[in-house]
Amino acid sequence: MLAIFKRETRSYFTSMIGYVVIAVILAFIGLYYSANCLIYGTSDFSIVLYSTTLVMLFVLPALSMRSFADERRNKTDQLLLTSPVTIPQIVWGKYLAQLVVFAVPMVVACIMPLILKAFGTVSLTSAYATLFAYFLLGASCIAVGTFISVLTENQIIAYLATFGVLLVAYLMESVQSLFTSGNTLAFIVFCIVLAVAAVLIGLVCKSVTIGSGIFCGGAVVLILLFQLRPAWLLTAFNRALDALALFNPFETFVGGMFSLSTIVYYVSVIGLFLFLTGQALERRRWN
Amino acid sequence: MIQVSHLTKRYGSHVAVDDISFTVDDGCIYGLLGPNGAGKSTTMNVITGYLSPTSGTVTINGHDIQEEPQAAKACIGYLPELPPLYTDMTVREYLNFVAELKGVKKKADREADVAKASARAGLQEMQTRLIRNLSKGYRQRVGVAAALLGNPDIIILDEPTVGLDPAQMIEIRALIHDLGKTHTVILSSHILSEVQTVCDRVLIISGGKLAAQGTPEELAARLAAKGVISATAQGSRENVLKAAGSVPGLTDIRVTAEKGDEVSFTASSTEGNNLRAALSAALAAAGCPVLSLSSQNLSLEDVFLQLTENDSPAQEEAQQEQVPEQTTESAAKDASETDLPSQQETPAEESAPDEKEGN
Numbered sequence: 001m002l003a004i005f006k007r008e009t010r011s012y013f014t015s016m017i018g019y020v021v022i023a024v025i026l027a028f029i030g031l032y033y034s035a036n037c038l039i040y041g042t043s044d045f046s047i048v049l050y051s052t053t054l055v056m057l058f059v060l061p062a063l064s065m066r067s068f069a070d071e072r073r074n075k076t077d078q079l080l081l082t083s084p085v086t087i088p089q090i091v092w093g094k095y096l097a098q099l100v101v102f103a104v105p106m107v108v109a110c111i112m113p114l115i116l117k118a119f120g121t122v123s124l125t126s127a128y129a130t131l132f133a134y135f136l137l138g139a140s141c142i143a144v145g146t147f148i149s150v151l152t153e154n155q156i157i158a159y160l161a162t163f164g165v166l167l168v169a170y171l172m173e174s175v176q177s178l179f180t181s182g183n184t185l186a187f188i189v190f191c192i193v194l195a196v197a198a199v200l201i202g203l204v205c206k207s208v209t210i211g212s213g214i215f216c217g218g219a220v221v222l223i224l225l226f227q228l229r230p231a232w233l234l235t236a237f238n239r240a241l242d243a244l245a246l247f248n249p250f251e252t253f254v255g256g257m258f259s260l261s262t263i264v265y266y267v268s269v270i271g272l273f274l275f276l277t278g279q280a281l282e283r284r285r286w287n
Numbered sequence: 288m289i290q291v292s293h294l295t296k297r298y299g300s301h302v303a304v305d306d307i308s309f310t311v312d313d314g315c316i317y318g319l320l321g322p323n324g325a326g327k328s329t330t331m332n333v334i335t336g337y338l339s340p341t342s343g344t345v346t347i348n349g350h351d352i353q354e355e356p357q358a359a360k361a362c363i364g365y366l367p368e369l370p371p372l373y374t375d376m377t378v379r380e381y382l383n384f385v386a387e388l389k390g391v392k393k394k395a396d397r398e399a400d401v402a403k404a405s406a407r408a409g410l411q412e413m414q415t416r417l418i419r420n421l422s423k424g425y426r427q428r429v430g431v432a433a434a435l436l437g438n439p440d441i442i443i444l445d446e447p448t449v450g451l452d453p454a455q456m457i458e459i460r461a462l463i464h465d466l467g468k469t470h471t472v473i474l475s476s477h478i479l480s481e482v483q484t485v486c487d488r489v490l491i492i493s494g495g496k497l498a499a500q501g502t503p504e505e506l507a508a509r510l511a512a513k514g515v516i517s518a519t520a521q522g523s524r525e526n527v528l529k530a531a532g533s534v535p536g537l538t539d540i541r542v543t544a545e546k547g548d549e550v551s552f553t554a555s556s557t558e559g560n561n562l563r564a565a566l567s568a569a570l571a572a573a574g575c576p577v578l579s580l581s582s583q584n585l586s587l588e589d590v591f592l593q594l595t596e597n598d599s600p601a602q603e604e605a606q607q608e609q610v611p612e613q614t615t616e617s618a619a620k621d622a623s624e625t626d627l628p629s630q631q632e633t634p635a636e637e638s639a640p641d642e643k644e645g646n
Contacts, residue, residue, distance in 0.1 A: 003387035007373070014375055079371035079433070082335040083388045084361040285339045287298070 001085065004093030008067075009100050018101045021063050025105040028055045033112050043122045045113045046130035050254040053134075053247055056141050057170060061162035063101060064145025065155045067094045068281070072153040081285070087278045091146070095274060098142045106135050126256055133253040136266035140246060141166055143273035150280045172245035176238065183230040186237035187222060194218040288313055289334060289441065289473075294343035296329050303329040305495040306343070313440070316467040318486030319475035320591060326495040327475040328368055331445050334473075335365040348440060361390060364439040368446050370430025374419035378410055378429055381418055382436060389437030400436055407462065408432035424455040431462065442466055444474040448481060460485050479591055491591060516563060516582050517543070519551040522575030527552065530573035534565045549578060556582075 012018030032048045071077040080090050113127035145162040152158050168175070195215060202211020225233055242248070246269065249262035289311040296304040304326040311317050319327045332338040334345050336352045336359060345352045350359035373381055382401040391397045405411055408428040413421065418429060427447065434442055447463065448456045463485050466472050476482050482489055483503045491498040491506070499506055516537070520527045524542065527550045531540050537554045544551040556562040567577050 003384055006387075007376075007384045010380075011373070011375060074371070074374075075367065075369050076371040076373055078332075078337055078365075078367045078369075079385065079388070081337050082360055082363070082365045082367075083385075084357045084390055085388060086357065285337065 001089035001093045004080065004085070004090060005096050008094050008097030012063075012097060012101045017062060017066070021059050021101055022104045024059050025052075025055060025102075026108055028052045029105065029109050029112075037112070037116055043116055043120055045116065045122070045127040046254045046256070048112075049109075049130055049134045050251070053137065053250065054170070056138055057163060057166045060102070060138060060141045061145050061159045061166065063098050064142050064149055064162060065158040066149070067098065067146050068150040068277070069153050069155045069158045073155075077281075081281075087281050091274050091278045091281070095143065095146055095277075098146070099139055102138050102142060103135065106131060106138075123256075129258050130253045133250050133262060133266075136263060136270075137247065137250045140266045140269040140273075143270040143277075144169075144246075147273040147277045147280065150277045166246070169244055169246035172241060173248055176241045176245070183226065183234050186233045187226045187230075189237060190222055190233065191219065194222065288348060288471075290344075290346040291330075291334065292344050292346075294330065294333060294345065295341045296326075296333055296338065297341045302495055304333070304340075307492070307495075307497045308343075309490055309497060309500060311441075311471060311473060313471050314467075315471060315487040316463065316485055317471075317473045318482035318489045319473060319492060320477070320479065320482050320489055321475075321492035321498075322477060325492045327477075327492055328445055330492065331365070331443055331473070331475060332367075335363055335443055336360050337365075337367075361437070362440050364389075364434035364437065364442045366427075366430045366434040366442075366444045366447060368449070370426055370433070372418045372426055372429060375417070377415050377417055378405070378421070379414040381429065382432055385433045386436045389439075391437055400438070401432075404432040404435040407435060407465075409458070423450050424452065427451060427455075427459070431459070435466075439470070441471045441473070444472065446475055446477075448476070448478065456481075515553055516556055516566060516580065517551070517553045518566060518570075518580045519549055519578040520570045520575040521548055521578055522550065522570075522573070523548070524550050526573050527570065527575050530569045530575055531566060533573075534562060534569050536562055537566065550575075 029048060029052050032051045033045075036042045036048055036051070037045065068077070071080065081087075109131060110128070113122055113124055113131075116122045117124060141162075144165060145158070148162045148165065149155075149158040152161070198211045198215035198218065201214055202208060205211070222233075249259065249265050252259040252262055291310070292308045294304055294307045295302070307326075307330060319330065321327050329338065333340050334347070334352070336356050339353065345359075347359040348362045350362070352359045373384075376384065379401065382404060383397055386397045386400050391400050405414065408431045410425070410428055410432055413425060413429075418426065421429065427450070431444070431447065434444065444463065448459050451459060460481065463472060463474060467485075467487070474482075474485070487502065488500065489503055489506060490500045518531075520530075522530075524545060528540060528542070531537060531552065531554060537556055539555040540552055541554070542550060542552045554566075563580055563582060567580055570577050
C-alpha cells in the first residue's frame with residue numbers, strides 16, 4: 001500500500017494537476033478570507049469555508065478522475081492486480097494520495113484563523129472543527145469521485161459524472177423542497193426505485209423469476225404501507241433524500257456546533273464508496 | 288510449479304478458454320503457442336490472477352490463485368502483452384516502485400534488486416530517462432526488468448518480442464534462454480521459430496482448447512509418425528500407382544509431377560517411415576525403379592498449422608483435403624534444403640495458392 005501511496009502522491013506533484021487543485025482551492029479560500037475576515041472584519045472563519053464548498057464541485061473531480069480511469073486505459077492496473085497486494089490496499093493507497101493533495105490547502109488554511117487571533121477574539125476550536133468537517137466533506141467528494149473513476153476508462157467521463165453526481169448532492173436541498181407535495185409522489189418514486197432495483201438484480205442473477213419476485217414482493221409491501229401508513233413513506237422518502245444531500249451536514253458545523261452525526265455520516269460515505277470501489281475493481285476481474 | 292486444471296474463462300457467451308489443464312514443471316521454459324485470439328493472453332491473465340476463471344483452478348507453488356492470491360502472486364513475475372508502465376516516471380523510479388510493490392521492503396535490497404534486474408535487461412544506461420521518451424524496445428525491456436524484480440520463481444512473458452527489431456528479438460530470446468537456467472519461464476508467442484529455438488516444452492492452444500503439448504521434437508515426431516513419403520519412380524503412371532497402392536498402410540497417394548517416364552508422388556503412411564522399404568520393394572517388383580525416396584520430417588510449423596486449422600467446423604472438411612498439400616509444400620521446402628530432385632518443387636508452387644485459398 002505504501003508503494004502505491006508514494007507513487008500516486010509523487011505523480012500528482014510531477015504533473016500539473018496537484019498544483020492546480022491546490023492553487024484553485026487556496027485562491028478561493030484566500031479570496032473569501034480576505035473579503036470576509038480581513039476587509040469586512042468578521043471573526044467567523046467558518047463562513048469562509050461555507051462559501052467555498054462550491055469550489056469542491058469543480059476541483060475535486062479533477063483530482064479523482066484519473067485515479068483508476070487512467071490505470072485502466074494504460075493497462076497499468078494489470079501490474080497492480082498481479083502484484084502481491086490486496087485490492088483494499090490498492091484502493092486505500094490511491095485514496096490517501098488524493099487526500100494528501102487535498103490536505104495541503106487545508107494545512108495552509110490552518111494559518112488563517114491564527115492571523116485573525118492576533119488581532120481579535122476568535123474561537124479557534126470552532127474554526128478548526130469547521131476546517132476538519134470541511135476536510136471530511138472534501139474527502140467524501142473524493143471517495144465518490146474515486147468510485148466513479150473505477151467505472152470508466154475515460155477521464156473526461158469520470159470528471160463529468162463526478163461533477164454531475166456532486167451537483168445533484170449539492171442541490172439536493174432545493175430539489176427536496178420540490179417533492180414535499182404528497183404521499184402519492186413518494187409512493188411512485190419508491191415504485192420506480194424498486195422496479196430499477198428488481199431489473200438490476202434480475203440481470204445480475206440472470207434470472208427473470210428472482211427479478212419479478214423481488215418486484216412483486218416489494219410492490220405488495222409498498223402498497224400495504226401506502227394504504228395503512230402513508231406518512232411513513234413520505235418520511236422515509238425525505239430521509240432518503242436527506243442522506244443524498246452530501247453538503248448539508250457540513251452546515252451544522254458552520255452554525256458553530258460540533259456534530260458527531262456529521263462526522264459519522266462523512267466517514268460512512270467514505271467507507272461505503274471505497275468499499276464499492278474495491279467491489280467494482282474485483283468485479284472487473286470476473287467479466 | 289503451476290498446475291492448471293479444467294480452466295474455463297467465458298466473456299459473456301464467448302468462451303475464450305475452454306477446459307484447459309496442464310502442469311508446468313520447475314526449471315523449464317514453456318512456450319504457449321497459438322494463433323491470434325486463441326486464448327493465450329487470457330490463460331496467462333488467469334494464471335497471474337488478473338482475471339478470475341469462470342471455472343477451474345490454478346495452483347502456483349501449492350497456492351491457489353483464488354484462495355491465497357497474495358502468496359501465489361508473490362511467486363510470479365509477469366510481463367503482460369502491453370508492458371504496464373507509468374510513463375511519467377523514470378526507469379529507476381518505476382523499477383523501485385515495482386520492487387516495493389512486490390514486497391522488497393529494505394531500501395538497500397531494493398536498490399540491489401533494481402540494479403540486478405536492470406543489468407539483466409540491459410537498462411543501465413537508461414536509468415534516469417523518462418519512460419515516456421523510451422523506444423518500444425526499451426519499454427519492453429523495462430517490462431522484462433520489472434517482471435524479474437522480487438526474485439519470483441516463475442516468470443510469465445506475454446509475447447515478449449512483439450514489436451522489436453530483429454537484433455532486439457535475438458537479445459530478448461538470449462535473455463529468456465538465460466532466465467530459463469534459474470527460473471521457470473512461460474512465454475506466449477505466435478512466432479513458431481521463436482518457440483522452437485527457445486522453449487523446452489510447447490503447449491499449443493487453439494480456439495481456447497489445448498491442442499497439443501510436448502517438446503518441439505515430440506510434437507514434430509507425433510505427426511511424422513503418420514508422416515508423408517515422397518517418391519519418384521520410373522515407369523508409367525498406372526504401373527507406379529498400382530504398385531504404390533498395393534503396399535498396405537499407404538494411403539492418399541497423389542501424383543505431384545510427371546516428367547517423361549518419371550512419376551513423382553506423395554503418399555501418407557500410417558506406420559511411420561518403415562513403409563519406405565515396402566514401397567521400394569513393391570515398385571521394384573512392378574518394374575519401376577525408384578529414383579528417389581524420402582520421408583518428410585515435419586517442422587513445428589506444420590504441426591502448428593495442422594493442429595490449429597481445426598478451429599472452426601466449417602474449415603474441417605477443407606482441412607482434410609488440405610493436409611497433404613501442405614505437407615507437399617513442406618516437402619518442397621525440405622527438398623530445396625536437402626537438394627532432392629528438382630521436380631518436387633513444381634507441385635509446391637501449384638499447391639501453394641490452393642492453400643492460401645483454403646485459409
